[in-house]
Amino acid sequence: MAFSDFSLTVLGSRGSMAVGGEQCASYGGDSSCYMVRAGEETVFLDAGTGICAAPSDYPKDPVVLLTHLHLDHIVGLGMFPALSNRQLRVKVYVPFCRTREEAEESLGRIYAPPFWPVRLTEYASSPELLPLPDHFTLGALQIDAIPGNHPGGCMVFRLRHEGKSIVYVTDYEYEESSFERLVRFAEGADLLLFDAQYADTELPAKHGYGHASAGQGIELMERSDAKRLLLIHHDPRSFDRVLAQRETLLTHKKVEYARTGQRIVL
């Protein structure tokens, strides 16, 4: 591995609920998780079921950034292989809390009996659960977080490394002032990930559900001058046939629907 690389691998891009079977063999059925490698740093954006298939080689202790605590974004954490590796010390950054105690309490509502057999802090890697700062650095990687617009809240991340950047906008519903903030936040991004759970035509019927469409992602890409757009958070009912058909409607060369296993080098 060349440690100067900056890359993103899709481990799961299904939204709301993981799905399985041949009908999603092409785009994948695992829920939200993206692995970013930046030099020696490894960062997981969300911990849906996709994180269960995370690799085991880490030059440095891996970090998990959670955008929010909806189940499709945390349900894989209990089976994240690194948590059971005592050679590693995993850090999990938890949004909407101010202290370690609040971070532990937050995830401990699900990761504790009777919902799960053990608490996350009892795993072999003794993971640290920490409040998510608005801005922090991991080696040469800079991370910024701002709120998006989603029921209960959801954070948007920008990761910068050696002049390149990735912006991760999942679980976002259009609303004018937050969209203007996103346009500025995503300015010049090399790779933009954007919630396209619904077709543009479905949006009126899905008002208040907290998700967006490909058309809104393209608008954000164009207005922020982002270079490439990966559409994510596929609806559990949008199987391969639906996504492939939607993809044929995309006229922009640099726009595509994410597929599990896909790796983008920046």
Ligand SMILES: [Zn+2]
């Ligand atoms: Zn979600």
Ligand SMILES: [Zn+2]
């Ligand atoms: Zn959500």
